[in-house]
Amino acid sequence: MILLNLNLQMKKYRSTILSSTVSSCTELPDVSKRMDDIHRPVSRFTRFTSRAQLLSALSLLILVCSLFPARSFAQDWVRTGSGLGVDKVRLAVPDFKPSNGDSQNAELLKTFNDTFWNDLDNSGVVELISKSFYPLQVPGQPPEVTFGVWNSPPPNAAMLTFGNLAVAAGKVTVQGWLYDVKNTASPEVLGKQYTDVPTGDAVRVIAHRFADEIIFRLGGGIPGIAESKIYFVSDRSGHKEIWVMDYDGSNQRQLTHLGSVSLSPRISPDGSRLAFSSLTKSGWDILMYSIDLNRVVSFPHFGGTNLSPAWAPDGLHLAVSSSRGGNPQIYVCDSSGANLHRLTSNKGPDVGPVWNRKTGAQIAFVSGSTGLPQVYTMEADGTNEQRMTDQGYAVSPNWSPNGQFLTLAWIRKYGPGEPGSSDIYLMDIASKQWVQLTHDGGRNDYPSWSPDGRHIVFESKRSGKEELWMILADGTKLHQLTFTGRNTQPNWSWK
Amino acid sequence: MKHQSLKGLATTIALAAVVMLGACHKKTAPPPPPPPPPPAAPTASISVSPDTIQPGQSATLTWQTSNATDVSIDGIGAVQPSGTQQVNPNDSTTYHLVAKSSGGTQEATTRLTVTPAPVAEAPPQTSATEEDLFGRSVKDIYFEYDKSDIRGDQQSAIRTDAQFLNQHSNIGFTVEGHCDERGSTEYNLALGDQRASSVKSALVSAGVNASRIKTISYGKEKPFCMESNESCWQQNRRGHFVYQK
Numbered sequence: 001m002i003l004l005n006l007n008l009q010m011k012k013y014r015s016t017i018l019s020s021t022v023s024s025c026t027e028l029p030d031v032s033k034r035m036d037d038i039h040r041p042v043s044r045f046t047r048f049t050s051r052a053q054l055l056s057a058l059s060l061l062i063l064v065c066s067l068f069p070a071r072s073f074a075q076d077w078v079r080t081g082s083g084l085g086v087d088k089v090r091l092a093v094p095d096f097k098p099s100n101g102d103s104q105n106a107e108l109l110k111t112f113n114d115t116f117w118n119d120l121d122n123s124g125v126v127e128l129i130s131k132s133f134y135p136l137q138v139p140g141q142p143p144e145v146t147f148g149v150w151n152s153p154p155p156n157a158a159m160l161t162f163g164n165l166a167v168a169a170g171k172v173t174v175q176g177w178l179y180d181v182k183n184t185a186s187p188e189v190l191g192k193q194y195t196d197v198p199t200g201d202a203v204r205v206i207a208h209r210f211a212d213e214i215i216f217r218l219g220g221g222i223p224g225i226a227e228s229k230i231y232f233v234s235d236r237s238g239h240k241e242i243w244v245m246d247y248d249g250s251n252q253r254q255l256t257h258l259g260s261v262s263l264s265p266r267i268s269p270d271g272s273r274l275a276f277s278s279l280t281k282s283g284w285d286i287l288m289y290s291i292d293l294n295r296v297v298s299f300p301h302f303g304g305t306n307l308s309p310a311w312a313p314d315g316l317h318l319a320v321s322s323s324r325g326g327n328p329q330i331y332v333c334d335s336s337g338a339n340l341h342r343l344t345s346n347k348g349p350d351v352g353p354v355w356n357r358k359t360g361a362q363i364a365f366v367s368g369s370t371g372l373p374q375v376y377t378m379e380a381d382g383t384n385e386q387r388m389t390d391q392g393y394a395v396s397p398n399w400s401p402n403g404q405f406l407t408l409a410w411i412r413k414y415g416p417g418e419p420g421s422s423d424i425y426l427m428d429i430a431s432k433q434w435v436q437l438t439h440d441g442g443r444n445d446y447p448s449w450s451p452d453g454r455h456i457v458f459e460s461k462r463s464g465k466e467e468l469w470m471i472l473a474d475g476t477k478l479h480q481l482t483f484t485g486r487n488t489q490p491n492w493s494w495k
Numbered sequence: 496m497k498h499q500s501l502k503g504l505a506t507t508i509a510l511a512a513v514v515m516l517g518a519c520h521k522k523t524a525p526p527p528p529p530p531p532p533p534p535a536a537p538t539a540s541i542s543v544s545p546d547t548i549q550p551g552q553s554a555t556l557t558w559q560t561s562n563a564t565d566v567s568i569d570g571i572g573a574v575q576p577s578g579t580q581q582v583n584p585n586d587s588t589t590y591h592l593v594a595k596s597s598g599g600t601q602e603a604t605t606r607l608t609v610t611p612a613p614v615a616e617a618p619p620q621t622s623a624t625e626e627d628l629f630g631r632s633v634k635d636i637y638f639e640y641d642k643s644d645i646r647g648d649q650q651s652a653i654r655t656d657a658q659f660l661n662q663h664s665n666i667g668f669t670v671e672g673h674c675d676e677r678g679s680t681e682y683n684l685a686l687g688d689q690r691a692s693s694v695k696s697a698l699v700s701a702g703v704n705a706s707r708i709k710t711i712s713y714g715k716e717k718p719f720c721m722e723s724n725e726s727c728w729q730q731n732r733r734g735h736f737v738y739q740k
Contacts, residue, residue: 240716261716264681283711284684305688305712308681321685326692328685349643349685366682372641373682395679409679422679445679489680 088127089218092150092157092181093117095131096174097140099164104198108172109165111200112207118248119211119226120161122479124454124472125219129155140164142177142188151181158182159189161214165203172198176210178217189217204250225450229493230457231255231265231274232468236485242276242289247450247457247492249468249481255289256296262287264308268315268335269494273297275309275318286320286337300337304328310353311335312380313360313494319343319353321365330365332380343382348373352396355380357449357494358403364388366395375408377429388432393422396446400453404429407437407447407456407473424458426473437475448492449473457481457490537563539594539601543582547608553583554607556590563594563601584609629666629738632659636694636734640675643689645697653694656736657701667739669709670694675728676715687712694734709739 095113098105121128133154139145139162150157163176178190192210196202205227212224225247234243237254242265245252255274256262262278274289286306288299304324311318315335322331325342328349333340344350348369356362364377375388375397388394393411400407406427422443427434438444441462448457453473460469466486471478541558548554559577560566567573569591571580582588584607592603634652636645645653660666672687672694691710699705719735720727 263684279716305684307684321681323685323688323692328688349682349689351681351685352679366679368641368682368686373679393678395682 088125089158090129090156091120091126091159091161091214091218092129092134092155093120093131093161094134094138096163096165096176097138099140099166099175100168102167104167104172105165108167108198108200108203112165112174112203115204115207115248115250116211119208119224120214122248122455122470122477123211123215123219123224124474124477125215126159129157138162141175142179142191145179145181145187147181147184147187151184159218163210167198170198171195172203172206174203174206174210178214190214201251204246208246219452219454222452222454223495225452225455228451228495229267229271230448230468230481230490231267231493232482232490233263233265233488234482234485236487242274243487245481247455247470252482252484255294258296264489265491266309266311267291267491267493268311269313270315271493271495273335275299275311277307277309286318288337300340302331302337302340308352310355310363312355313357319355319363319365321349321351321353323349330363330382343378344385354397354399356403357399357401364397364399364406366397372414375406388427388429390432398446398448400449401451402453407449409445409447409458410434424456424471435475437471437473438478444469446489448490450492451495455492457492459488459490536598537561537594537596537601539563539566539592539603541568541590541592541603541605543590543605543607546606547610548583550585550609551583553581556580556582556605556607558592558603560592560594560601562598563596565595566592568592582607625663625666625740626738629659629663629668629736632656633668633736635736636690636697637729638690638732638734640728640732641678641686643672643686643693645693653697653701657698657703660698660703660707661701664704664707665740667707667709669711669737669739671717671735671737672710672712672714673717673719673731673733673735674713674715675731676718676723677728678715680714680716684712684714684716687714690732690734 093116096109098109117128120126135149141164145160145162149155150160158181160179160181161176163174165172165174172195174194176192177188179187180189181187190213192213194206194209196206208226212226215224216222228247229244230247231242231244233240239259240261240263241254241258242256242262243252243254258278260279262276265274265276267274272291274291276287276289277284278287282301284305284307285301286299286309288297289295290297302322302324304322305328307321307328309318309320317332318335319330319332321328327347328351329342330344330350330353331340331342343363344365344367346367346369348367350365350367353363353365361380362377363380364375366373367376372393373395375394376385377388378385388406389410391412392414394408396409397406398408406429408425408427409422410425411422422445423439424437424444424447425434426437437456438460441460443461444458446459450456455470456473457468457470459466462469463480466488467480468482468487468490469478469480537560539558539560541556543554543556545554557579558568558574561576563576566576570588587606587608589604589606594601633656636649636652639646670691672689672691674683674687688710691712695705695708695710698708715731718731720730
């Protein structure tokens, strides 16, 4: 196994995901050639017109590698991914302070500070400095910043964010700053003020927005995800219904009340409609839920078993699995359900389509046409089928926002005497090289990529029952999002 | 689970039918009065007319004895040596007559059957029989892991099922495709759909009219057996028949 580091410096953005650890199984490739290989599929569709765009693409870069089982090693996996072996921006995040004596301040500040810290910690673009290194006096206003205590050890921060919160006249106001504490002459990178109703929910949204501003600036110009949503299936009402929550697991609420079995929620690119599959009187039908109207709206009945709807990135088309013609195959229709036509025709059940999220030009799907299910790709018109997985039981593909990678659930070592578990993998589509993201933790399925391409939410039984977990695309920061009932099939909003 | 509660209902109705039929037969048993020649052994007979009523209706009990000094009927008490009486029990009742004298004791019984209202009686009884027959005769089809073709050892079950279904061509039914807990939810639903279709086409090939057969996939959503071992998984990999009509 040969490891090499790529260190690309982009001082302007102080970006952190500028280095990748590459594991190569064959010969050591020329670095520049390798970069070309990885970027070729994207460069067909886009040209990097600005430095920011180039940086975006680079920061999403996750070089993938096949890992041959090395019997001489105690463990048969190594960690690979982006941002390894590189110092991330060291950010100090002292608690925001009250700026008046209102009695509501304390509770709202707790909500704000917890949410804000978690957002920055989950982002994967900064290294948060432990609060135990902070001075006793922390600033709430710019004049209170003492640069010397922050920019030298023990905190040794590169960046400092601070601010204050106050309730007055029935409104809550939050002021926040981001300071480059090594640049004492002109330290302010960001200064923001937010005003809203004094509720926990409103304060949580303010924390998400300010965190996203910081992540946008320190994370290579990619918008943060703190305001994104995750749709999922939960049985906690006694039936499998569709639920939604904030990306950090807070604010969970039930959308459907059908009292049947509802599965596979897929939110539209604009966030206005949710397609899902539900057991109705006539069988498994695709249903459409309007987020704006808060109810199920009409959608045609196709006949047969209809499963796993998927939105094209233009929001105008859906791909589904339907057995209306006998065998479950991939079909495409307009978002209204009209013009349904079949794309695949093989003998195996085909299910779980997903569009290339960047271009809309390809569809990945699962087919059992050769035995155990495998992941395939094809053009959006059904031509040029390519098998992506070479063995085992491979399901639930999900396309990365930059169009270069698939994440999928895979039992690679499958068969009698092979106690393989279903784990989450990343695969580079052009090279079919893959990397294993989860290890040693029960059955994992239904990975779904975050809008920023840095996070993956998935279903896992590692805690004993099915719950939703989040992990960074480099395999770090694994944490549990749901704890009540059984929660499955997460689907991350597009923005 | 729907099919289980249906099965339970069917069993209850069938059981009730058996009890009723049994009761009807029993009524032919009673009269054994052999008068012995010695001194004065009593004789006794009892009958009820009609022998079947509905709750709220009444029937007439008629009894005759001879040579008896002491006559009683269980539940009524001491009575005249011969007589009649109106009875209107809510439940089926057996009337037991005892006639005693110095010459001996003689007993006689008759049974009055009380049935539920006739509207509820006739239709469920016939359909329960048919559904019960369906449940007993039509065997589920079991599958290999990740497979939807009918394996060799299931061919005879398909033949038996087709034979029964062809003999009872008025019965409509659903084939449910089920899968074990392993693997992915969506893929298992698609696989269950293939299993149900595969059973349907095998039956159609064997002459069963396709319009009688509905199919539905439950994937791994409604398992028969909840344990994580091969015998349980095999129970869950099946095409399950559900009586419709």
